[in-house]
Each structure stands twice: as structure tokens, then as C-alpha cells.
Amino acid sequence: MKRWVRVGLLVLFVAALLLIPGLAQVPKDVLIIGMSHEPIIDFEPARVYEFEGGFVLEQTYDQLVNFVGGKEAFERIEPGLAESWEVSADGLTWTFHLRKNAKFHSGKPVDAEAVVFSLRRSLALNQPPIWILSQFVPKPEMIQKIDDYTVTITTNQPLGEMLMAAVLGYQGITSIVDPAVVEAHATPEDPYASKWLAEHDAGSGPFILKEWVRRDRIVLEAFPDYWRGAPALKQIIIKDIPEPTAQKLALEKGDIDVAWNLLPEMIADLKGKAGIKVIETPSWYFHYAAMNLGYEPFSNVKVRQAVRWAIDYDAITEGIMAGAAVKCHTIVPVGMFAHLDLLYHQDLEKARQLMKEAGYENGFQVELLTRTDPPYPDIAAQIKEDLKKINIEVKVTAVVYAELLKSYRAQQHQMVLVRWGADYADPSAQAAPFAHCDTAGPEAKVKQLAWRNKYCPSGVTAWVEQAAGERDPRKREILYKAIQGVVLEEGPYIILHSPLIQVATREDVKGLQVPPMWYYTELFAVTK
Amino acid sequence: MISYILKRLAWMVFVLFGVMTVVFFISRVIPADPVAAMLGGQAPPELIEQVRAKWNLDKPLYDQYLIYLWRLLQGDLGVSISTGKPVAEDLLQFFPATFELATAATILSIFFGIILGIISAVRSGRVMDHLSRLSALLGISMPVFWLGLLMLLLFYYLLGWLPGAGQLPYYMSRPPRVTGLITIDSLIAGRFDAFQSALKHLVMPAVVLSFFGIAAVSRITRSSMLDVLREEYINTARAKGLREANVVLKHALKNAMLPVSTISGITYGRLLEGSVITETIFAWPGLGRYATNAFLALDFPAVVGSTMLIALLYALTNLVVDISYAYLNPKIRYG
Numbered sequence: 001m002k003r004w005v006r007v008g009l010l011v012l013f014v015a016a017l018l019l020i021p022g023l024a025q026v027p028k029d030v031l032i033i034g035m036s037h038e039p040i041i042d043f044e045p046a047r048v049y050e051f052e053g054g055f056v057l058e059q060t061y062d063q064l065v066n067f068v069g070g071k072e073a074f075e076r077i078e079p080g081l082a083e084s085w086e087v088s089a090d091g092l093t094w095t096f097h098l099r100k101n102a103k104f105h106s107g108k109p110v111d112a113e114a115v116v117f118s119l120r121r122s123l124a125l126n127q128p129p130i131w132i133l134s135q136f137v138p139k140p141e142m143i144q145k146i147d148d149y150t151v152t153i154t155t156n157q158p159l160g161e162m163l164m165a166a167v168l169g170y171q172g173i174t175s176i177v178d179p180a181v182v183e184a185h186a187t188p189e190d191p192y193a194s195k196w197l198a199e200h201d202a203g204s205g206p207f208i209l210k211e212w213v214r215r216d217r218i219v220l221e222a223f224p225d226y227w228r229g230a231p232a233l234k235q236i237i238i239k240d241i242p243e244p245t246a247q248k249l250a251l252e253k254g255d256i257d258v259a260w261n262l263l264p265e266m267i268a269d270l271k272g273k274a275g276i277k278v279i280e281t282p283s284w285y286f287h288y289a290a291m292n293l294g295y296e297p298f299s300n301v302k303v304r305q306a307v308r309w310a311i312d313y314d315a316i317t318e319g320i321m322a323g324a325a326v327k328c329h330t331i332v333p334v335g336m337f338a339h340l341d342l343l344y345h346q347d348l349e350k351a352r353q354l355m356k357e358a359g360y361e362n363g364f365q366v367e368l369l370t371r372t373d374p375p376y377p378d379i380a381a382q383i384k385e386d387l388k389k390i391n392i393e394v395k396v397t398a399v400v401y402a403e404l405l406k407s408y409r410a411q412q413h414q415m416v417l418v419r420w421g422a423d424y425a426d427p428s429a430q431a432a433p434f435a436h437c438d439t440a441g442p443e444a445k446v447k448q449l450a451w452r453n454k455y456c457p458s459g460v461t462a463w464v465e466q467a468a469g470e471r472d473p474r475k476r477e478i479l480y481k482a483i484q485g486v487v488l489e490e491g492p493y494i495i496l497h498s499p500l501i502q503v504a505t506r507e508d509v510k511g512l513q514v515p516p517m518w519y520y521t522e523l524f525a526v527t528k
Numbered sequence: 529m530i531s532y533i534l535k536r537l538a539w540m541v542f543v544l545f546g547v548m549t550v551v552f553f554i555s556r557v558i559p560a561d562p563v564a565a566m567l568g569g570q571a572p573p574e575l576i577e578q579v580r581a582k583w584n585l586d587k588p589l590y591d592q593y594l595i596y597l598w599r600l601l602q603g604d605l606g607v608s609i610s611t612g613k614p615v616a617e618d619l620l621q622f623f624p625a626t627f628e629l630a631t632a633a634t635i636l637s638i639f640f641g642i643i644l645g646i647i648s649a650v651r652s653g654r655v656m657d658h659l660s661r662l663s664a665l666l667g668i669s670m671p672v673f674w675l676g677l678l679m680l681l682l683f684y685y686l687l688g689w690l691p692g693a694g695q696l697p698y699y700m701s702r703p704p705r706v707t708g709l710i711t712i713d714s715l716i717a718g719r720f721d722a723f724q725s726a727l728k729h730l731v732m733p734a735v736v737l738s739f740f741g742i743a744a745v746s747r748i749t750r751s752s753m754l755d756v757l758r759e760e761y762i763n764t765a766r767a768k769g770l771r772e773a774n775v776v777l778k779h780a781l782k783n784a785m786l787p788v789s790t791i792s793g794i795t796y797g798r799l800l801e802g803s804v805i806t807e808t809i810f811a812w813p814g815l816g817r818y819a820t821n822a823f824l825a826l827d828f829p830a831v832v833g834s835t836m837l838i839a840l841l842y843a844l845t846n847l848v849v850d851i852s853y854a855y856l857n858p859k860i861r862y863g
Contacts, residue, residue: 014727026699038821041612128579131572198612213702214611214621215813216695239698242817243809245677246693249685255692402565402826409564409573447573 028528029234031509034247035260037215037240042198045118046125048172054519059220059236061175061203062227064096064115064151065165067425067520070513071281071335074425074520077165081110081176081204081227082151091158091471098149102227104178104204112145114179119143119153121182121192122173129173132424136167158469160476162337166426171519178202206231206524215240220523232511232527251276251504257528258505258512264324267502279503282326284333284516285421287379289368289494293454294440295414297364301490306354308494310390311383312346317497320378325497330484331434332427333498335516338480339427342488351390363391369407370417372398379496380417411440411452420449422517427480428468435487436464453492460486529854533847540843547839548600548832552593555831562826566609583609596832605836606829610822615833618818623837624708625695626807626814630799632734637741638792642781644742645749645788650776652754660746667743676736676809683732693811695729696722733810737803741795748791752784759783785856793849800845801838 026032039050048057066080067073082096102110120140122130137143142154153168168174177197185196201209206228207220218238224230239256241247248266251259252273262270270276291298291307298304317325330340355361368383370376377398384394394415407413423429433448438461440454450456460483467479487493501518511525563579580586584595599606605615644664648657683690695710696702703710703717711730714723756762757780765775802816815834822830853860 030699032698038817041610047612128567128571128575131575211701213813215817216811217698217702237698239694239811240813241693241811243677243693243811246680246809246811249680250692253685253688253692255698400565400824402561403558405564406561409576 027234029232031233031236031258031523031526031528032256033236033238033258033260034241034250034256035238036242037218037238038242040214043201043209043212044125044127044194044198045172045175045177045203046122046130046192046194047127047198049127049129051519054171055521056209056218056220056238057171057175057203058205058520059207059523060201060205060209061171061177062102062110062205063169063171063174063176065169067165067169067515068522070279070515073513073515074166074336074517077161077169080169081115087161087164087471091469092156093152093154094164095146096151096153098151099227100149102204103225104181105201105208105223106178106181107225108178108180110176110204111148112151113148114176115151116143116145117179117182118176119174121177125192125194127173129170129423132167132170133173158471160426160468160471160473162473162476163426163428163468166424166429170424175203178204206522207236210235226524228524231524233523236523248504251506254506257509258503260503262502262504264322264500264502267324267504268322270504275507277505277507277509279501279505279512279514281501281514281516281518282328282334282498283421283501283518284336284425284498285419286328286333286498287375287417287419287496289383289415289417289496290449290453291415291492291494292411292413292452293492294411295366297358297360297366298414298492300358300360302354302358303360304490304492306351306358306360306390307387307392308344309347309351309354310392311344311386311494311496313344313496314346316379316382320375320382321497321499324502325499327496328498329495330488331430331491331493331495332480332484333422333430333516336422336425336430337427338477338484340481340484340488342485346386348389355390361391363393365393365395366414367395367397368415368417369397369399369404369413371401371404373401376417383417383494408452409447411454413452425517428464431464431467431480431483434493435460435483435491437461449493450491455492457486457490529851533851536847536850540840540847543843544836544839548836549593551832551835552596552828553589555826555828556589556592558826562609562828565826596829605833608822608827608830608833610825610827610830615829618830619815619833619837620708622802622813622815622818625710625812626800626802626816628709628711629730629733629737629806629812629814630796630802632730633737633741633799634792634796636734636738637745637795638788640738641742641745641792642749642788644746646753646776646781648746649750649753649757652750657750660750664743664747667739670739672736672739672803672805673809675739676733676806679732679736680809690732691725691729693809695812696725700725729810733806733812736810737799737806741792741799744791744795745788748787749784752787753780756780756784782856786853789849789852789856793845793852797842797845800841 040052041050043053043056045057045061048054062081064080064082066078068078081098081102083099085094085096087094098112104110120143123134123140136155136159137153138156144152146152181202182193185193199212206223206226208223210221211219220236222231222234241250244261244263244266247259248262250256267278271278291304293299313327317327326334327343328334329343332339368380370380380396384396387394408416432446435450436446437450437456438445440451440456444451463479463483467476470476470479501514503514505512508528510527514521563576567576584592608615608618611618644660648660651657684692700722703713703719703722706713706716710726711723714726762775762780765779802814804816804820807814807816819834822834
């Protein structure tokens with residue numbers, strides 16, 4: 001009998017433990033964000049390429065120039081660690097004058113030495129995102145210290161100011177790191193202290209990376225000596241909640257202040273609910289289909305046009321995407337510099353006429369390769385249905401993304417349906433991959449989307465190169481609009497829409513603005 | 529007994545070697561490119577070649593295998609492509625959370641499974657029996673995804689009795705990592721608040737995971753008990769005038785435990801490999817999510833490493849079950 005008493009007591013003890021309420025009152029100056037941590041690898045600035053990692057670096061590091069705000073963030077270049085800058089007459093050398101009041105988290109001043117060290121460090125580490133910088137600044141000696149607070153950066157071709165800012169304001173590889181901290185943690189095998197920086201920060205941003213438990217939580221703490229002033233929040237906790245439903249419940253319950261990965265139908269449900277706010281910004285990535293000109297029927301420009309006129313864009317954007325997307329049919333997304341606002345619509349009459357003129361009145365068969373995750377299979381089904389109306393028989397093959405990429409990169413597809421996101425905040429980030437192709441052979445200079453689809457518009461390729469170097473913004477804009485116009489008319493792409501970035505917050509969260517590349521979201525000015 | 533265990537452990541090495549070889553080749557004949565998966569659709573081709581060379585993916589398959597084997601013999605499981613960290617370190621990071629959850633779920637499974645099983649055996653054919661059989665059926669057939677979300681909605685959102693997803697309240701700091709088991713680490717750090725919260729957070733995912741186990745254990749307990757209760761010695765015990773509770777719990781139960789220990793071992797082994805769905809819903813930083821992500825990212829080193837760990841855990845739980853036979857039934861001897 002005694003044993004049963006003991007077991008009973010144990011059960012009572014556990015029950016009591018579970019029933020005593022916890023005492024976790026979250027203070028007003030602590031912001032809790034629910035976000036999936038799945039894509040995060042680490043926080044080495046020279047390596048970070050994934051959005052979630054970039055979002056954390058945005059809070060812990062600074063660059064020479066900055067972008068601030070919501071939808072319009074990338075329309076204006078703000079000073080960052082550089083107070084001002086000018087460019088030489090030949091357009092090749094940029095001189096940056098650093099502000100004197102910026103400090104690293106260690107308390108040391110941010111000076112020319114640190115800027116030169118950081119950019120050269122990124123070049124030396126040579127990680128995946130480095131091409132964004134090295135396409136224009138390939139060599140370490142192109143970055144020079146002039147005096148303690150002046151730096152020059154020479155580029156291999158003249159750049160428009162916007163393009164310079166987009167590259168130098170890019171997050172990881174252009175973040176300025178504290179050389180003293182790097183040196184303190186360097187080892188003979190790891191001279192740049194990559195291992196240490198993967199889990200800590202050496203920045204000068206408004207927040208300090210305090211704690212990182214993988215797939216669990218990231219804790220950022222305010223840096224009181226930040227050059228723009230101390231941030232309003234004392235602490236930010238970015239909690240890994242991978243399941244959107246769990247995020248939504250936690251937001252409604254008030255356990256988190258911001259939910260970052262809700263599905264469109266959840267956002268629709270939350271709109272208008274008391275105590276909740278929804279922030280929506282059109283993103284700079286889009287879903288698009290592409291036709292390989294190496295596949296006989298698609299080599300005819302009229303067939304490509306017919307396909308574009310045959311698609312029911314409304315059904316895809318309003319139906320499948322449930323309105324959580326904005327229509328965009330040109331290669332420069334809505335809200336980016338020089339975006340050309342031209343849209344297709346479904347016109348089956350015209351499409352059939354074009355097919356007839358091309359000699360494909362009786363249609364043909366084509367394989368459409370796409371991803372297995374939503375919304376790709378649904379969009380593919382819509383395209384299949386639409387193209388059937390102009391006698392094109394589409395066979396949809398859904399495969400995992402890595403498998404699709406293998407065929408796509410080898411120019412082996414007939415038609416694909418995938419996505420593309422702008423790498424940095426300038427139309428050159430779109431024009432080069434979508435419209436630069438000097439030859440469809442293996443010796444091509446840029447082997448990106450135009451090349452993969454064997455679309456080699458010789459005149460346009462020259463414009464793409466010219467536009468990147470054009471320093472007059474007005475002329476640049478005209479060039480990019482011309483490129484978009486030609487690609488829209490004769491190119492291999494059916495660009496569908498840009499999904500909305502949808503973030504839900506508690507009502508008392510103020511000052512949160514989400515730019516079109518959401519990982520540039522600043523938490524510096526957020527209050528609660 | 530000792531020599532038996534040693535023999536079994538030696539066999540385990542061969543099993544692991546076989547698992548490693550099979551998984552290694554299967555994961556590499558998939559017609560997809562892990563480097564493409566890692567770098568995404570926008571990486572320039574030169575970069576892809578460079579990264580491929582870094583991971584030895586440009587070498588012939590047998591060379592890759594020999595390199596992997598050579599490193600494995602030195603205790604090196606390789607570096608994960610998707611996390612950039614040594615696989616062994618990753619497994620150590622993510623396994624404790626799964627271990628904690630699986631252990632809690634197995635305790636619940638065995639405890640409630642045996643109780644339900646005994647009740648339905650003793651009351652065989654009556655209402656309680658039918659009820660427990662019905663709940664077992666439900667437990668086996670209910671989708672974990674649905675059950676998890678439903679419980680979250682009910683006990684967290686609507687009733688507020690239990691906390692939501694995660695291992696601790698979001699604002700609460702974690703105790704310093706010693707064992708990786710958050711309940712134990714809380715006690716080591718003397719953090720009673722964290723211990724209490726960790727237990728509360730453990731309840732829902734453990735209950736969700738235990739549904740299947742309770743169903744399995746109770747069914748096996750019931751049939752095994754029914755067999756034993758028909759034995760002669762049970763009649764003898766009853767004839768001696770022993771109380772029914774004594775007959776059932778002392779004389780019958782231990783003899784009925786043999787198949788129950790088998791199913792418990794299988795349940796535990798199954799739970800230790802981690803459940804990606806439960807871990808995702810309850811934001812549990814465990815092995816299930818790690819291994820699944822590794823598979824989806826075609827992260828070969830992590831796939832082979834986590835499969836080997838899972839195989840090892842299965843082999844170990846099986847060994848423990850076999851040893852427990854000798855304790856439960858003295859007629860069984862290992863030599």
C-alpha cells in the first residue's frame with residue numbers, strides 16, 4: 001500500500017507543478033517576433049545570402065550607405081557609415097567620407113581601416129554572394145584608405161549612383177566588421193575568424209547579437225552607443241515557430257508581437273480583427289514561366305507571344321494567389337527604379353491568330369517542368385488549361401527544385417515554371433540575368449536565365465551593359481524601359497506576379513515598415 | 529550474458545556499416561543536385577563548380593565513398609552542406625530535444641497503455657473493453673498533424689491551460705546547456721521556474737506523440753493478459769483465495785509483459801528518430817526536423833549521419849528489450 005501512496009504523491013506533485021501559473025510578463029521594451037528559422041545557416045556576414053540571416057544582420061551591422069523605410073525604401077539612398085560621397089570625373093572612383101561618431105559594439109570607432117578590412121575580407125572569403133560586389137570590384141587593391149575617415153573604391157566600369165548604392169548597401173558581404181574583434185578570434189586555420197563570426201557579431205548596428213540557439217531563438221540587445229541614437233527597444237527575441245498556425249495562435253494570444261510567416265488565408269482572417277494589424281508590401285520576386293528557344297516551336301516569336309496572350313492572369317493572381325500578389329509582367333518589379341508598367345491580359349482571339357500565323361494552328365506538345373511545393377502545381381494546372389485553348393498540349397512534370405534546376409541550368413527543359421528574386425536593389429540585378437546573352441553556347445559571359453532559355457537578343461545585351469554604366473539617371477531609366485519593352489514583346493518569359501509580403505503584428509507595435517526585399521526591414525525605430 | 533551483449537554490439541557495427549553504405553549510394557543516385565539546392569536558382573555557374581569541388585561532388589562516386597569511409601573511421605561524420613557545421617555537432621545539438629520528448633511520450637504510452645490494456649482484459653467483452661478498443665483505433669488512425677493543431681487550439685488558445693509551441697516561454701532565458709535536456713539543465717542550474725515551464729511545454733507534444741504508443745501498448749497488453757489469465761496457475765491463485773487485484777497485478781501481469789516490452793521498445797525506437805510533424809507544430813528543435821530538412825536539401829553528410837544515428841538507436845533499444853526478456857522470464861537465458 002505504501003508504494004501506491006508514494007506514486008500518488010508523485011502524481012500530485014507533477015500535477016501541482018503543471019497547474020501553478022507561470023510568471024512571464026513581457027516588458028514593453030521587448031519585442032517578440034515569431035519566424036521560421038529553417039533557412040538560417042549562420043551569421044558570418046561574408047556568407048549570409050538567405051533572407052532570414054540577412055534580416056538579423058540588418059540589425060547588427062551597418063554598411064557605407066543605407067536604405068530606410070517601407071515600400072519606397074529603395075527609392076532613396078540614405079547615408080550609412082559614410083556621411084557623404086562623390087565620384088571621379090571618369091565615373092570609376094568613389095570617395096566615401098565616413099562619419100566620426102560611429103562606434104563598433106566593442107566601443108572602438110568605425111574608421112577607414114575597418115571599411116577597407118571588411119570589404120577585402122569578404123573578397124578573400126569568396127562565398128556565394130560575393131559576385132554582387134566582385135562583378136564591379138573584383139580586386140582587394142581597388143579598396144583603399146585615404147586617411148582615417150576617407151575611403152576610395154574603384155570599380156571596373158562606371159556605375160550609376162543607384163547601382164553603386166545597391167551593391168555597397170547590400171547586407172552581408174558589404175557589412176563593416178570590427179577588425180580588432182576578428183583579429184582576437186582568428187586562428188592560423190581561420191585567419192578571418194569565420195567560425196566565431198558565424199555565431200557572434202562584430203558590427204556597429206543598433207542591436208547586438210546576444211544569444212543564438214539554433215532552431216530555437218535569437219536574442220538581440222540594444223546597442224546604446226549607436227550613431228543614430230539608442231534604439232527604442234531594449235531587446236528583440238526572434239523565436240523559431242515553423243508552423244504558421246502556431247504562429248497565428250501565438251499572435252492572437254499576445255505571446256508574440258509579430259508573426260512573419262502567415263499564409264494568405266490566415267492574413268485574410270486576421271484583417272479587421274481587434275488588436276491586430278497587417279502590413280503588406282509587394283515583394284521583389286516573382287513567379288514566372290519560361291520557354292526554351294531551343295525547343296522548335298518556341299523559336300518562333302509568334303508562338304511565344306501567343307502563349308503570353310493565352311494565359312488567364314486574373315485566374316492565377318486573384319484565384320490561386322488569393323489576391324496576395326500584384327500583377328507584374330515586366331522583368332523589373334513594381335516599385336523598383338525604371339519599372340515599366342505594361343500588362344498582358346488574356347486574349348484568346350489574338351493568341352489563336354498568332355498561332356495560325358506561326359504555322360502552329362494545330363498546336364504542339366510541350367513539357368512544363370515545375371516545383372512540387374505550392375503554389376507551383378496549381379499555377380501549372382492553370383497554364384495547362386489555358387494553353388489547351390490554343391491547341392498546345394501541356395504535360396506538367398513536378399519535381400523537387402534541385403532536380404528542376406539541374407535541367408534548367410543545362411538548357412534541357414522545354415518550359416519551366418519557377419520563381420526569381422532581385423538580388424540587390426537595382427534594375428541591373430534583373431536585366432543582366434533576364435536579358436544578357438551574347439551566345440547560347442558554353443562560352444557565354446552571363447549564363448543566366450536568358451542563356452538557359454537560349455534567348456540571345458544581341459541588341460538588348462549591349463543595352464544591358466550600357467545601362468549598368470550609364471550615370472545619367474534619366475538615360476538609365478530610358479534604357480531599362482527599352483530593355484523591358486523588348487523582352488516583354490519577344491522574350492521567352494511569362495512573368496505572372498509579385499507575391500505580397502504579409503506580416504501581422506499586435507496593434508501596439510509601431511514604426512515597423514517592410515521594404516520590398518523584406519530582409520532589409522529595420523527594427524531600429526520600432527516601438528511597442 | 530556479458531558475452532552475448534558484446535556479440536550483439538559487434539554485430540551492430542556491421543549493421544551500421546551496411547546502413548551507411550546503402551544510404552550513401554541511394555542518396556547519391558537521386559537525379560538532383562545538392563549544390564543547386566543549396567545555392568538556389570540564381571548562383572553563377574562558376575560558383576556552382578567551385579562549391580561542387582569543395583564537397584568532392586566532382587569526383588567519381590566510389591572515390592567519394594572511400595573518402596567518406598576513411599573519415600568515418602577517424603570518427604568524422606563530415607560537414608553538413610546545409611548548416612555548414614560538423615554533422616556530429618549538429619546531431620548532438622538536436623538529438624537531446626527529441627530524446628526528452630520521446631522519453632516523455634514513451635513513459636505516457638507504457639503507463640496508460642498498460643492500464644488500459646489491463647482494464648480491457650479484465651473487463652473483456654464489456655463496455656470498458658469496447659471503449660478502450662475504440663480509443664486505440666482512434667489513436668492509431670488519427671493524423672498527428674490534425675491532432676496537434678487541434679490540441680494547440682483547444683488547450684492553448686481557447687482554454688489557456690497549457691503553453692503554446694516551444695520548449696520555454698518566449699521571454700524566458702534558457703538554462704545553460706549541460707546535457708541539452710531542458711528539464712535536467714533547469715534543475716542543474718537551480719532554475720525552478722524554467723523546470724516548471726519546461727514540463728508544461730512538454731505535455732502537449734508528448735501527449736500527441738503518445739497516442740499511437742498508448743494504442744499499440746494497450747492492444748498488446750490486452751491480448752497478452754487474456755492469454756495469461758486462462759493459464760492454470762491463475763486458477764490456482766484464485767482458488768487459494770487471493771484477492772483479484774493481487775492475481776491480476778502480481779501473478780498475471782509480469783508473465784504478460786514479454787510482448788509488451790517488445791512493443792514498448794519498438795515504440796521508443798520509433799519515437800527517438802524524431803517526428804517531423806510534431807516537432808514542427810510545437811516548434812521543437814529536434815532530430816526529426818533536422819533529418820527531414822537534410823533529406824529535402826539533399827544534404828548527403830547529414831542524411832547519412834542522421835540515418836546512422838537512428839539505426840544505432842533502433843539497435844540499442846532492441847538490445848535492451850532482449851535483455852529485459854531474461855529478467856521478465858527467467859526461462860530465457862543468453863549464452
